[in-house]
Amino acid sequence: MIRIGIDVGGTNTDAVVMDGARVLAGVKAATTADVMTGVVNALADVLKASGKAAADIDVVMIGTTHFTNAVVQRRDLARTAAVRLGLPATASLPPMVDWPEDLRDAIGNLSYLAHGGNEFDGRKISPLDEAELNAIADDIKAEGVNTIAITSVFSPVSDECEKQAAAIFEKAIPGAHITLSSEIGRIGLLERENAAIMNACLRDLSREVIEAFRGAIASAGIRGKFFLTQNDGTLMEAAFAEKFPVLTFASGPTNSMRGAAFLSGVKDAIVVDIGGTTSDVGSLQKGFPRQATVAVEVGGVRTNFRMPDVFSIGLGGGSHVIETDKGVKVGPTSVGYRIITEALIFGGNTLTTSDVVVAAGKYDLGDRAKVAHLSPELIAATEARIAAMLEDCVERSRLSPDPLPVIVVGGGSILVDKPIAGLELIKPDHFAVANAVGAAIAQVSGEVDRVYALAEIGRDAALADAKAQAVEAAVSAGAARDSIEIVDVEDVPLAYLPGNATRVRVKAVGELHVV
Amino acid sequence: MSSKGYLLKESDLHPLSLGAALLGTGGGGNPYIGMLRTRELIRSGHEIRVIGLDSLPDDAFVGEVGGIGAPVVGIEKFEEGHECYHAVRAVEEAAGVRMSALISAEIGGSNSLEPIIAAAYAGLPVIDGDGMGRAFPEVQMTTFFIYGAPTAPGAIADEKGNVVVFRKVVDMFWLERFARDAAVAMGATAGLASAPMTMEFVRRTAVPGTVSEALRIGHTVLDARRDRRNVVEAVLKVTGGGLYFTGKITDVRRELTGGFARGHAILSGIDDFAGSEARIAIQNENLVLWVDGEPKVMVPDLIVNLDLDTGEPITTEVLRYGQRVAVLGLPVHPLMKTEKALAVVGPKAFGYPELAFVPIAAPPAPAQG
Numbered sequence: 001m002i003r004i005g006i007d008v009g010g011t012n013t014d015a016v017v018m019d020g021a022r023v024l025a026g027v028k029a030a031t032t033a034d035v036m037t038g039v040v041n042a043l044a045d046v047l048k049a050s051g052k053a054a055a056d057i058d059v060v061m062i063g064t065t066h067f068t069n070a071v072v073q074r075r076d077l078a079r080t081a082a083v084r085l086g087l088p089a090t091a092s093l094p095p096m097v098d099w100p101e102d103l104r105d106a107i108g109n110l111s112y113l114a115h116g117g118n119e120f121d122g123r124k125i126s127p128l129d130e131a132e133l134n135a136i137a138d139d140i141k142a143e144g145v146n147t148i149a150i151t152s153v154f155s156p157v158s159d160e161c162e163k164q165a166a167a168i169f170e171k172a173i174p175g176a177h178i179t180l181s182s183e184i185g186r187i188g189l190l191e192r193e194n195a196a197i198m199n200a201c202l203r204d205l206s207r208e209v210i211e212a213f214r215g216a217i218a219s220a221g222i223r224g225k226f227f228l229t230q231n232d233g234t235l236m237e238a239a240f241a242e243k244f245p246v247l248t249f250a251s252g253p254t255n256s257m258r259g260a261a262f263l264s265g266v267k268d269a270i271v272v273d274i275g276g277t278t279s280d281v282g283s284l285q286k287g288f289p290r291q292a293t294v295a296v297e298v299g300g301v302r303t304n305f306r307m308p309d310v311f312s313i314g315l316g317g318g319s320h321v322i323e324t325d326k327g328v329k330v331g332p333t334s335v336g337y338r339i340i341t342e343a344l345i346f347g348g349n350t351l352t353t354s355d356v357v358v359a360a361g362k363y364d365l366g367d368r369a370k371v372a373h374l375s376p377e378l379i380a381a382t383e384a385r386i387a388a389m390l391e392d393c394v395e396r397s398r399l400s401p402d403p404l405p406v407i408v409v410g411g412g413s414i415l416v417d418k419p420i421a422g423l424e425l426i427k428p429d430h431f432a433v434a435n436a437v438g439a440a441i442a443q444v445s446g447e448v449d450r451v452y453a454l455a456e457i458g459r460d461a462a463l464a465d466a467k468a469q470a471v472e473a474a475v476s477a478g479a480a481r482d483s484i485e486i487v488d489v490e491d492v493p494l495a496y497l498p499g500n501a502t503r504v505r506v507k508a509v510g511e512l513h514v515v
Numbered sequence: 516m517s518s519k520g521y522l523l524k525e526s527d528l529h530p531l532s533l534g535a536a537l538l539g540t541g542g543g544g545n546p547y548i549g550m551l552r553t554r555e556l557i558r559s560g561h562e563i564r565v566i567g568l569d570s571l572p573d574d575a576f577v578g579e580v581g582g583i584g585a586p587v588v589g590i591e592k593f594e595e596g597h598e599c600y601h602a603v604r605a606v607e608e609a610a611g612v613r614m615s616a617l618i619s620a621e622i623g624g625s626n627s628l629e630p631i632i633a634a635a636y637a638g639l640p641v642i643d644g645d646g647m648g649r650a651f652p653e654v655q656m657t658t659f660f661i662y663g664a665p666t667a668p669g670a671i672a673d674e675k676g677n678v679v680v681f682r683k684v685v686d687m688f689w690l691e692r693f694a695r696d697a698a699v700a701m702g703a704t705a706g707l708a709s710a711p712m713t714m715e716f717v718r719r720t721a722v723p724g725t726v727s728e729a730l731r732i733g734h735t736v737l738d739a740r741r742d743r744r745n746v747v748e749a750v751l752k753v754t755g756g757g758l759y760f761t762g763k764i765t766d767v768r769r770e771l772t773g774g775f776a777r778g779h780a781i782l783s784g785i786d787d788f789a790g791s792e793a794r795i796a797i798q799n800e801n802l803v804l805w806v807d808g809e810p811k812v813m814v815p816d817l818i819v820n821l822d823l824d825t826g827e828p829i830t831t832e833v834l835r836y837g838q839r840v841a842v843l844g845l846p847v848h849p850l851m852k853t854e855k856a857l858a859v860v861g862p863k864a865f866g867y868p869e870l871a872f873v874p875i876a877a878p879p880a881p882a883q884g
Contacts, residue, residue: 092596119702
């Protein structure tokens with residue numbers, strides 16, 4: 001199978017062509033304001049470098065930070081109505097209660113509490129009130145909003161209320177974009193509701209972006225299927241991703257860590273992914289990123305996605321280098337994707353980390369003559385500062401005194417040429433495009449998270465049922481059935497509840513099935 | 516603390532809930548929802564005053580309140596808001612008295628905040644203390660009931676407006692049974708208020724100063740994290756506890772026995788504990804810690820698992836393979852270590868008849884080298 005992996009970052013759009021486990025070619029192109037041009041350029045470059053024709057490509061996998069960045073930067077977000085069903089329960093905390101104010105305002109700060117919802121055992125909290133929902137629909141319409149997120153209490157147990165409410169809103173507001181929380185999140189009302197609202201407010205943008213990707217792939221002459229990668233490093237079809245853009249959150253760090261493991265052949269390591277503006281540091285365990293154990297915030301909003309435990313520092317290839325009275329300051333500000341016009345080596349006027357590395361003779365990039373005037377003192381001080389920043393973040397993500405290797409990937413890896421914190425340094429081939437490799441090797445998953453009454457069906461039958469459902473979910477997401485493995489099983493008895501109620505989560509992962 | 520106590524500020528809520536989560540010893544429910552609810556009340560102008568055990572006259576009445584239900588339900592179907600408040604009012608009505616202050620049944624976990632929220636609605640102060648000094652799974656496991664607090668009238672209220680009053684309850688175990696059944700019928704989130712206690716009684720039986728202690732622990736963790744100091748060491752210093760194990764979780768087994776969700780976490784030692792293996796028994800909270808087969812810390816002393824990197828307390832339901840944790844033992848208050856108390860909250864009461872309670876004493880000597 002010949003596949004293309006693409007990673008659209010804030011600074012660079014990277015692409016690789018892979019034939020099975022072999023990387024045929026990898027390229028970097030600048031991310032463009034319209035996204036599509038950058039993808040078109042990267043596709044053209046990588047096809048040319050690989051010597052493959054567009055017709056040879058079976059499948060394209062894209063990882064993008066576009067949606068995360070839209071939330072973080074509060075731009076291109078649709079005004080969204082958040083509707084929660086569950087009154088009188090949950091009245092103490094309205095939707096978006098713990099959101100940063102600017103984000104809440106950016107999407108219109110429009111929320112409603114209504115009756116409905118279920119108990120943990122499926123009983124109704126209160127009946128759905130059609131008149132109440134119609135009044136809410138009128139109000140949403142009067143606000144000129146047509147994007148709605150519906151969250152019902154215990155919808156992972158029963159999604160009936162969310163579906164009924166959606167039908168009422170669809171009738172009242174034809175063409176409304178509606179996100180149901182049961183489609184994206186797990187138990188934990190506020191976090192699931194947050195994810196549903198963020199998903200809803202990205203729907204307009206996702207249509208544009210997915211359409212742009214589709215156009216870029218078509219204009220390159222590629223006819224293969226196209227997928228996006230989600231936060232756990234697995235794939236979703238483009239049409240699905242258009243409906244659930246929130247699932248792309250944090251796929252970037254996951255892809256670069258999976259790519260680093262694949263390229264280096266090392267399964268346990270610390271991965272430092274140095275981009276243009278930031279460095280992401282995380283740890284690999286058995287080839288997968290270590291998951292965060294606490295709730296992860298995106299753009300200041302708490303979610304319950306399982307995300308890689310990664311932290312970022314403001315150090316990249318485009319970071320500003322500024323001389324101050326207290327010494328040299330590196331980052332967190334950066335020229336970002338404007339590095340190709342603003343850095344000194346490219347004829348610009350801004351001193352960046354890349355300029356210093358080139359001046360030190362560590363790497364050949366741009367025009368070295370343009371940085372010949374930098375003093376050896378400045379170069380030494382900047383290099384020392386970069387080394388200290390990297391050492392600090394590697395030490396922080398080290399979970400044991402074991403001498404784990406450090407894999408350095410990403411376009412900004414040129415900043416590193418010696419061991420960090422005394423640990424073995426690995427810079428694999430194709431290090432600059434590890435994230436695109438991570439996208440290209442992504443698998444397909446299916447997940448189940450539900451509550452079983454073990455008193456009724458017994459543990460073995462419950463686990464078997466959950467596993468079967470997870471496998472089916474993986475198959476319908478595009479996995480080849482005979483490649484599917486159950487990678488995660490978790491059953492947690494719910495204290496104090498009758499019937500030995502147990503929450504079961506199962507995740508199945510398989511290779512992409514390509515016809 | 517002056518007799519007027521102090522007002523809780525919005526900036527206290529994060530440290531308070533962090534400290535409460537730590538004192539939850541793995542259980543007690545996540546205080547996040549309660550923290551947000553309290554924050555909303557403070558932002559809308561409610562005053563929350565914390566007063567010392569010496570602040571009220573002997574004959575003043577104090578109400579003990581807490582949420583009752585299942586923690587995992589509490590993060591999904593959280594409160595309408597007035598559950599505990601309605602229960603307190605029902606108890607006052609049934610007993611024919613007015614409360615002068617409220618006190619927490621358990622400082623560990625989400626119940627640290629329930630009395631604060633009810634008190635905000637009632638315009639009453641909250642007493643700096645609680646009935647456990649930690650978290651425990653059942654109603655009777657408070658110092659108040661252990662030392663003879665009246666078991667009736669009590670009341671339980673849900674979000675729908677249902678209030679059930681327990682007029683006559685022969686002992687605290689019956690109260691637990693009735694309240695538990697009512698809570699499940701109510702959808703596993705409810706507010707429970709116990710019979711009025713006199714201030715004189717509360718002064719003798721409460722674990723003192725625990726609201727302030729939770730605050731202090733939370734501030735310690737946050738300060739250490741901000742200054743990049745070792746969080747575990749800072750917690751040990753402020754709590755007077757000891758580090759009993761440092762390890763990586765290699766297995767988490769959960770099973771249902773006798774209707775209880777029990778389990779074990781197995782840890783393989785790292786750092787000073789390399790080569791050792793530890794086991795922690797779990798029933799909502801951490802119950803017993805064995806290191807290389809030897810029981811080292813047991814209920815009612817506190818066993819606290821902290822994430823080795825961040826110092827974040829790890830609750831039992833999120834324990835999973837691969838986590839690296841520091842296992843701390845914190846001495847429980849002496850009121851919880853008497854013969855009378857051990858009968859209710861000692862290892863035997865939790866199904867370990869072979870274990871005679873051995874309190875942790877001074878922190879273990881730091882490892883050599």
